Amino acid sequence: MNSGRELPSLSIEELEDMSRRCRINIVKMTHEAGAGHPGGSLSAIDLIVGLYGHNFLRIDADDADWEDRDRFIMSKGHASPAVYSILNEIGYLSEEDLMSFRTLGSVCQGHVDMKWTKGVDFSAGSLGMGLSFGLGCSLAAKMDGSNRTIWVMVGDGEVQEGEVWEAAMAADFHSAGNLKLIVDRNGIQNDDFVNVQMEVGDVASKFSSFGWEVIEIDGHSMREIRDALDKAKSINHSPCVIVAKTVKGKGVSFMEGNPEFHGKAPNDDELRIALEELS
Amino acid sequence: MSAPSTGGASRDGYGSGLLRIADDPRVVVIEADLGKSTKSCHFRTKYPSKSFSMGIAEQNMMLVAAGMAASGKIPFASTFAIFTERAFEQIRNGIARPGLTVHICGSHGGIHTGTDGSSAQSIEDLAIYRTIPGMAVLHPCDDLSAEELTVQLLDHDGPTYMRTARNKIGRIYDHDSVRELKIGRGSIIRRGNDVCIIACGVMVSQAMVAADELADSGIDAAVIDMHTLKPLDIELVDSMAKSCGCFVTAEDHSVIGGLGGALAEHLSTGITAPLEMVGVRDEFGESGESAELMLKMGLTSQDIKNSALKAISRKSG
Numbered sequence: 001m002n003s004g005r006e007l008p009s010l011s012i013e014e015l016e017d018m019s020r021r022c023r024i025n026i027v028k029m030t031h032e033a034g035a036g037h038p039g040g041s042l043s044a045i046d047l048i049v050g051l052y053g054h055n056f057l058r059i060d061a062d063d064a065d066w067e068d069r070d071r072f073i074m075s076k077g078h079a080s081p082a083v084y085s086i087l088n089e090i091g092y093l094s095e096e097d098l099m100s101f102r103t104l105g106s107v108c109q110g111h112v113d114m115k116w117t118k119g120v121d122f123s124a125g126s127l128g129m130g131l132s133f134g135l136g137c138s139l140a141a142k143m144d145g146s147n148r149t150i151w152v153m154v155g156d157g158e159v160q161e162g163e164v165w166e167a168a169m170a171a172d173f174h175s176a177g178n179l180k181l182i183v184d185r186n187g188i189q190n191d192d193f194v195n196v197q198m199e200v201g202d203v204a205s206k207f208s209s210f211g212w213e214v215i216e217i218d219g220h221s222m223r224e225i226r227d228a229l230d231k232a233k234s235i236n237h238s239p240c241v242i243v244a245k246t247v248k249g250k251g252v253s254f255m256e257g258n259p260e261f262h263g264k265a266p267n268d269d270e271l272r273i274a275l276e277e278l279s
Numbered sequence: 280m281s282a283p284s285t286g287g288a289s290r291d292g293y294g295s296g297l298l299r300i301a302d303d304p305r306v307v308v309i310e311a312d313l314g315k316s317t318k319s320c321h322f323r324t325k326y327p328s329k330s331f332s333m334g335i336a337e338q339n340m341m342l343v344a345a346g347m348a349a350s351g352k353i354p355f356a357s358t359f360a361i362f363t364e365r366a367f368e369q370i371r372n373g374i375a376r377p378g379l380t381v382h383i384c385g386s387h388g389g390i391h392t393g394t395d396g397s398s399a400q401s402i403e404d405l406a407i408y409r410t411i412p413g414m415a416v417l418h419p420c421d422d423l424s425a426e427e428l429t430v431q432l433l434d435h436d437g438p439t440y441m442r443t444a445r446n447k448i449g450r451i452y453d454h455d456s457v458r459e460l461k462i463g464r465g466s467i468i469r470r471g472n473d474v475c476i477i478a479c480g481v482m483v484s485q486a487m488v489a490a491d492e493l494a495d496s497g498i499d500a501a502v503i504d505m506h507t508l509k510p511l512d513i514e515l516v517d518s519m520a521k522s523c524g525c526f527v528t529a530e531d532h533s534v535i536g537g538l539g540g541a542l543a544e545h546l547s548t549g550i551t552a553p554l555e556m557v558g559v560r561d562e563f564g565e566s567g568e569s570a571e572l573m574l575k576m577g578l579t580s581q582d583i584k585n586s587a588l589k590a591i592s593r594k595s596g
C-alpha cells in the first residue's frame with residue numbers, strides 16, 4: 001500500500017459541489033484559451049468526480065508517479081478540461097496551470113498527455129486507442145500480482161473505432177477482470193448527433209455479447225455513479241463496462257444537447273451566462 | 280513448430296534473441312497470429328505466462344504493448360513488416376509520442392519475401408518508421424546479427440522498429456565477430472578506398488559479392504553493414520566519404536526514404552560525395568522466387584557493381 005496521502009471519501013453533496021467547481025473551471029479554461037472541448041468535458045465530469053472523489057481511484061495525492069496506483073485512462077483526450085479540473089481538485093495542478101490551457105509550454109496540453117502532466121496516465125488525442133492501452137496496463141498488473149484497477153473512459157462516438165472492439169474482444173479472452181470501462185453516452189460526436197453520423201445502438205448489449213459485465217446508469221446521478229463504480233470494482237472475473245447516459249454540455253443551458261459546443265469555447269457573453277448558471 | 284534453426288534467416292535470429300533475454304522479468308512478447316512466422320513462437324512455447332496473443336488485431340496489439348511499457352514491462356511485439364504499417368498511427372501516437380519503450384519487429388520485409396506477392400512485401404517500412412521522432416530503426420543482415428541486436432534492445436531506451444527477412448541467406452558474421460556489433464554503429468565488414476558500399480538486410484551479402492567482383496577488376500570497395508538506419512552512424516559515413524569519395528547504397532526497400540534516402544539527406548547537408556542507390560524504384564513487387572524477383576527489380580550484386588562504377592566515375596578529379 002502507498003504511504004502517501006489518500007483522497008478523502010466525500011459525501012454525495014460534497015461531490016456534487018466538486019462537480020460544480022470543475023464545471024466552472026471547464027468553461028473558464030476553454031474561454032481563456034478561446035478553444036477546446038467543453039461539451040464532452042461537461043458530460044463526463046460527474047463520472048470523473050465520482051471516480052476520484054469517492055476514492056475509487058487508488059492514487060497517492062502526494063506522489064502522482066506512485067507505481068502501483070490505479071490508472072485512469074482518458075481515451076477521449078479532447079475532454080482534457082474535465083481531467084485538468086479534477087487534477088486541480090486533487091492538487092496536482094494549480095489554478096494558474098488551468099488558465100494556461102493550450103498555450104505554449106503549458107502543462108495543460110490541448111489533449112491529455114502523460115509526458116506533460118502529472119497525474120495523466122495516457123497520451124490521447126487520437127480516438128480509439130485508450131482501451132487497448134488500458135488492457136496492456138491491466139495485463140501488466142496481473143503479471144505483477146498487483147490488485148491495481150485500470151479505469152478507461154471513451155466517448156460514444158469513439159466506439160465507432162474498430163480498435164475499441166479489438167480491445168474488447170481481447171480483454172474478454174485474457175479475463176481482464178481489473179479492467180473497467182466507462183462509456184460517456186452523450187449521443188453527440190464531432191459533426192452532429194451520433195444517430196446522424198452513424199448510430200452505435202445498444203452499446204451495453206454489444207459489450208455484453210463480447211463477454212463483458214455491463215452496468216447502465218444515469219451519468220449525472222452521483223448516487224447511481226457511486227453504486228455503479230462500487231459494483232464495477234467488485235467484479236473480478238471479467239472486464240466490466242459502465243454505460244452512462246449523459247447530456248453533452250450538461251450544466252450550461254445553451255450547451256446542453258448542442259453539437260455546436262463539442263469543440264467550441266464560450267465567448268465573453270456565453271461565459272458570463274454559464275458562470276451565472278453554475279454559481 | 281521447429282526449434283530455432285542455426286544459420287537461418289534474420290527472423291530466426293529475432294526468435295533466438297528473445298530466448299536469450301527471457302530471464303529478464305520485464306520482457307513480454309506480444310503476437311498477432313504470426314508468431315510462427317516472426318519466430319516469437321519459441322518464446323511463447325517456453326514462456327506462456329509472459330506471452331500474449333492478441334489475435335489478428337495489430338492496432339490493439341501496439342497499444343497493449345504501450346500500456347505494458349507504461350507499467351514497467353519491456354514488450355516485444357511482432358507481426359509481418361507490412362502489417363505493422365496498419366498500426367502506423369498507433370505506433371506514432373500511442374508508443375512514440377509518449378516515448379514508451381516498445382520494441383516492434385516486422386518480419387518478411389522486402390521483395391526477398393518472394394512468392395506471397397506484393398501484398399506481403401513491405402518496401403516502405405524503414406522509411407515510414409524513420410520519420411517518427413525518437414524511434415530507432417534497425418535492419419540486420421543475418422540471423423546472428425539479428426539475435427545480437429535483439430539482445431541489445433533490452434538495454435535500449437525508447438521505441439524501436441526492427442525489420443527482419445523471411446529467407447535464409449549466407450551468414451556475414453560468426454559467433455565472435457557478431458559481438459562487435461553495436462546499435463547505432465555501422466559495421467565495416469570489408470575495407471577499401473575506391474568506393475564505399477553501404478547496405479542493409481539481405482543486400483549486405485549481395486554487396487560482398489559485388490565487392491569481390493570489383494576487386495577482380497582492380498577496384499577496392501569498402502562494405503558497411505548499416506544495420507541501424509536510425510540513428511545513422513554519420514561519423515562513419517563522414518570518414519568513408521573522406522577515404523572512398525563516393526557511395527553506393529543497397530537495400531531491399533524503396534530508394535525513397537530508406538537507407539539511400541538517409542544517406543542522401545546526410546550527404547547533401549554535410550560532406551558531399553557522389554551517391555548511387557540500389558533499391559526498389561517506386562514500384563510494387565509481384566509473386567516469384569526471391570532470386571528472380573531481385574533480378575527483375577534491380578536488387579542484385581550486378582546492380583551494385585554497376586552503380587559502384589558509376590559512382591566512381593562521378594568522383595571529381
Ligand SMILES: Cc1ncc(C[n+]2csc(CCOP(=O)(O)OP(=O)(O)O)c2C)c(N)n1
Nearest residue numbers: 040078125126127155156157158188189190
Ligand atoms: C482517430 C480520430 N479521428 C477523429 C478525431 C477527431 N475528433 C475529435 S473529438 C471527435 C468526436 C468524438 O465524439 P465522442 O467520442 O462521442 O466524444 P464526446 O462526444 O464525448 O466528446 C472527433 C471525430 C480524433 N480525435 N481521433
